[in-house]
Amino acid sequence: xxxxxxxxxxxxxxxxxxxxxxxxxxxxxxxxxxxxxxxxxxxxxxxxxxxxxxxxxxxxxxxxxxxxxxxxxxxxxxxxxxxxxxxxxxxxxxxxxxxxxxxxxxxxxxxxxxxxxxxxxxxxxxxxxxxxxxxxxxxxxxxxxxxxxxxxxxxxxxxxxxxxxxxxxxxxxxxxxxxxxxxxxxxxxxxxxxxxxxxxxxxxxxxxxxxxxxxxxxxxxxxxxxxxxxxxxxxxxxxxxxxxxxxxxxxxxxxxxxxxxxxxxxxxxxxxxxxxxxxxxxxxxxxxxxxxxxxxxxxxxxxxxxxxxxxxxxxxxxxxxxxxxxxxxxxxxxxxxxxxxxxxxx
Ligand SMILES: [Zn+2]
Numbered sequence: 001x002x003x004x005x006x007x008x009x010x011x012x013x014x015x016x017x018x019x020x021x022x023x024x025x026x027x028x029x030x031x032x033x034x035x036x037x038x039x040x041x042x043x044x045x046x047x048x049x050x051x052x053x054x055x056x057x058x059x060x061x062x063x064x065x066x067x068x069x070x071x072x073x074x075x076x077x078x079x080x081x082x083x084x085x086x087x088x089x090x091x092x093x094x095x096x097x098x099x100x101x102x103x104x105x106x107x108x109x110x111x112x113x114x115x116x117x118x119x120x121x122x123x124x125x126x127x128x129x130x131x132x133x134x135x136x137x138x139x140x141x142x143x144x145x146x147x148x149x150x151x152x153x154x155x156x157x158x159x160x161x162x163x164x165x166x167x168x169x170x171x172x173x174x175x176x177x178x179x180x181x182x183x184x185x186x187x188x189x190x191x192x193x194x195x196x197x198x199x200x201x202x203x204x205x206x207x208x209x210x211x212x213x214x215x216x217x218x219x220x221x222x223x224x225x226x227x228x229x230x231x232x233x234x235x236x237x238x239x240x241x242x243x244x245x246x247x248x249x250x251x252x253x254x255x256x257x258x259x260x261x262x263x264x265x266x267x268x269x270x271x272x273x274x275x276x277x278x279x280x281x282x283x284x285x286x287x288x289x290x291x292x293x294x295x296x297x298x299x300x301x302x303x304x305x306x307x308x309x310x311x312x313x314x315x316x317x318x319x320x321x322x323x324x325x326x327x328x329x330x331x332x333x334x335x336x337x338x339x340x341x342x343x344x345x346x
Contacts, residue, residue, distance in 0.1 A: 019145075019172075022262065022269050023328050025137045029273035038321075038330055045276050048301040049077060049309070056307050059097035062087070063309070077278065082285050082297060082310045085109075089117035096122050098305045104128060105159040107252050122305040127255060128159055130302055134257040134271050135168030139199075141262050141269075142221045142246050145173035147198035150219075152179045152188070152206065153226065161256055165201065182206045189214040204229050211240040219243055223260075225250065228337055249336050251315075253308055254298060259333045264325035267332030274302050277333060278310070279319055290321040296336065314338060 020028075027034050030044050053072045056063035066081055088095060089111050096103070105123040143149060149169055155161030156178060166176035177195060182188040182202070188210055192200070199221040200207070207222060218241045224234075225248040234245045249268050250258030254275060259268035270277055276299040279288045288294040296317045299309045315338025323329045 019140060020137075022137060022141070023330065026273050026330070029133075041272055041330060045272070045301070046077065049080075049276055049299055050075060052299070052301050052303075052307050053080060053309055055304075056097060056309060060095055060306075062091040062095040063307075077276070077299075077310065078287055080310050082280070082312050083308070084312050085111050085119050085314070086115060088119040088121065088308075088311075089115055092117075092120065096306050098122070098124055103305055109252060121253060121308075123159075123255065123303070124305040127303045127305050128164060130274050131164050131255040131257045132167045132171070134274065135165050136171040138248070138257065138260040138269075138271075139165075139169060139174065139223075140172060141260060142223055142244075143169070143172070143174045143199050148175045148177065148195065150177050150179055150192065150195055150197035150200045152182055152200055152202035154181050156180060164256060182210060185210055185213045189217060192217050192219065199223060201225065203227055204233055208233050208237055211237045215240045217241060221246065223248055228335070249333060251313065253311060253313065254300070255303070262324065262326045262328075266324050266326075267320040267334055269324070269328065270331065270333055272330060275300060277319065277331075279317065280312075282316075290319045290331065293318045293334075296333075296338075 024034055027036055030036075030041070032040055032044060050073055053063070053067060053075065057067045057072060066083070070079060093100070102124055103122045104125040105128060107121045107123070108118050109121070111117065111119050139149070151162050151165060153161055157163070162178045166178070169176040177197065179188065179191060197219055200219045201223045204224045204227050207224060210217070221244045222237065222241075223246045229245070229247040237243065238245055244263070246261045246265070247268065248258070248260045250256050254271070257271060258275065259270040261268055278297040279292065279294040280286060280297050281288055282295040293316055296313045296315045298311050298313055300307050315336050317336040318334040320332045320334050324332060
């Protein structure tokens, strides 16, 4: 996978996107006034969830059966049944809301469930664009126009992680360069010395190994994703490299992008315009109050090919209601622990 890939770096013209704050971006995406409150966002998200449930009911056999008898225009989130990876595997195309000809990308994941069936998640071109848009905005926390980003992640196929992230970066006039997973520390170090990225996007354990073996590299900023980012690991990398470590949470079910830290590092700023995140009791399925750890449940508001509504991720997390040091008063996601994080690949 590894190799000196400077020749894959993109020097093409960037897009144009004025620099706005994350919450201004959310305001635009949700059609809410600037400076909107969490209460306004809650109301917007409830309406968006109901609308997407109606859309799913109208276009998908799976959801039509699941929501039979539910008053969808007035349903509270808790009235919509939770769904699992097993449901996705069993439903197959019955969960899709678009015809196969409108599907741009199919992501296949093995499940550990009793059926042994893989689960497949369908994305339209518009669904993928939502992720590109989030990447473009989220990356502005750590890069500026003219910067260079080295991507040390798997997923080099069309519409895969590297492709979507690179498209987002070009949109904010940042140059992406794909390296891939680090399998040869010396080779990765040589590439970084030659390319001098302003930010590296990588997997936590791989960057720790690289920092231990080449403490002189000192990239200014690091974005860690696809796995837990323990505090100890973060501190060790920051000490070795004198770098600022950011963390991102996402999974293939969220369309890869999900939530990202700002420079205050007080939790992950959520992709609120596209995702409803809930925390439920893993046993009873009942919603838990902010701050309490439980199972993370996601709903996608805008996905047209296959909306996931109240999908149990199997990951454990909590929501943070206290305002962030950056000034945002919106809820954020706390550290996520889960076995599915490494699925953010390919
Ligand atoms: Zn913040």
